[in-house]
Amino acid sequence: QQQVKQSPQSLIVQKGGISIINCAYENTAFDYFPWYQQFPGKGPALLIAIRPDVSEKKEGRFTISFNKSAKQFSLHIMDSQPGDSATYFCAASMNSGGYQKVTFGTGTKLQVIP
Amino acid sequence: NAGVTQTPKFQVLKTGQSMTLQCAQDMNHNSMYWYRQDPGMGLRLIYYSASEGTTDKGEVPNGYNVSRLNKREFSLRLESAAPSQTSVYFCASSGEEVFSYEQYFGPGTRLTVT
Numbered sequence: 001q002q003q004v005k006q007s008p009q010s011l012i013v014q015k016g017g018i019s020i021i022n023c024a025y026e027n028t029a030f031d032y033f034p035w036y037q038q039f040p041g042k043g044p045a046l047l048i049a050i051r052p053d054v055s056e057k058k059e060g061r062f063t064i065s066f067n068k069s070a071k072q073f074s075l076h077i078m079d080s081q082p083g084d085s086a087t088y089f090c091a092a093s094m095n096s097g098g099y100q101k102v103t104f105g106t107g108t109k110l111q112v113i114p
Numbered sequence: 115n116a117g118v119t120q121t122p123k124f125q126v127l128k129t130g131q132s133m134t135l136q137c138a139q140d141m142n143h144n145s146m147y148w149y150r151q152d153p154g155m156g157l158r159l160i161y162y163s164a165s166e167g168t169t170d171k172g173e174v175p176n177g178y179n180v181s182r183l184n185k186r187e188f189s190l191r192l193e194s195a196a197p198s199q200t201s202v203y204f205c206a207s208s209g210e211e212v213f214s215y216e217q218y219f220g221p222g223t224r225l226t227v228t
Contacts, residue, residue, distance in 0.1 A: 009154070032215045043118070043204050043219030044157070089156060093215060099145045099164035100208055100215055104156035 003027055004092050006105030013112050019077040021108045023090035026071065030092035030103075033066065035075050038087045038107075047088070048075070080112045116140055118220035120205050126226045127195040135190040135223050137205030145208045146188035147172075147217065148180060150201040157204065163188055195227045 005024045013019045025033075034049035050057045050064045050073065057064045063076040077084055090105040118139045127133055139146065144165045149157040159172030163182040177199060179191045188207075192199060202224050206217040 004156075006156075034216070036219075041221075043206075043221050045219065046216050049215070097164065097170075099147075099162055099170075100217065102159070102217060104158075106154055106156045 003103045004090060004105045006090050006108060008108060009106070010109045011111070013077075013080045013110065015080065015082060015112055015114050017080050017112075019075075019080045019084070019110055019112070021075045021088055021090065021110075022072065023074065023092075023105050024070075024072045025092045025103075027092070027094070027103075028071070029094045031095070032093040032100075033064070033073050034091050034093065034102075035062075035064065036089045036091060036104075038089065040086075044089060077110075080110075082112045082114055085110055085112050118205055118207055118218050120203075120220040120223050122223060123221065124224045126228065127192075128228055129196060131195050132191070132193050133195065133225075134192075135203055135205075135225075136187070137189065137220060138187045139205075139207040139218070140186065141207060141218065142185070143207035143209050143218070144185070146182065147206040147208075148178070148188070148190045149204045149206065150174065150199075151204060151222075152201050160190065160203075192225075195225075197227045199225065200227045201225060 035047045036044035037047040038044040061078045066073045087107045093102045121136045147162045148160040161180040163169045166185045205220045208217045
């Protein structure tokens with residue numbers, strides 16, 4: 001059962017444009033929503049994260065928008081650059097018996113063209 | 115400070131062979147995880163260890179075993195490899211504190227079972 005749905009699967013954006021990736025979750029027990037960035041041949045790395053008591057978080061060109069009532073959150077990449085080309089995973093997390101139970105989305109492959 | 119390291123980086127096995135994937139972290143983290151990544155399916159948790167001396171099954175544990183050798187090391191063993199276990203395997207760790215949210219990933223092991 002896919003508890004975190006991510007779209008689109010792939011995205012092509014021109015340099016300088018805005019990249020938008022959307023995610024939806026089902027379990028209201030999730031209390032932490034990270035986004036991971038993965039370059040080819042590398043492991044995922046935390047990009048930015050938000051907690052459900054906040055509607056928006058911005059770090060540089062990266063912004064998470066969070067809608068608790070709709071159980072949706074999205075990643076916006078402003079002024080997208082070729083170096084942003086990577087696969088992005090949204091995730092939802094909660095404490096479960098002393099560890100972080102993380103459910104990942106299926107990933108979005110972003111390509112930023114010059 | 116190497117973070118999370120994994121060996122080997124690549125491995126080809128024949129059906130029925132066994133192997134152990136090694137993982138070590140130098141961040142004094144309590145929790146460690148093994149994920150597999152398959153195209154279109156995101157990352158799925160195989161096993162985790164919330165703290166030294168404990169291990170538990172994740173979402174897809176069948177065909178795998180784990181050992182938390184000490185606080186630094188967490189190994190994943192395939193006793194009798196099957197083609198369905200062809201995947202990229204990632205080890206991750208989190209938290210000096212018990213409820214620490216960010217997971218740090220290793221570079222991955224690409225496994226092909228023929």
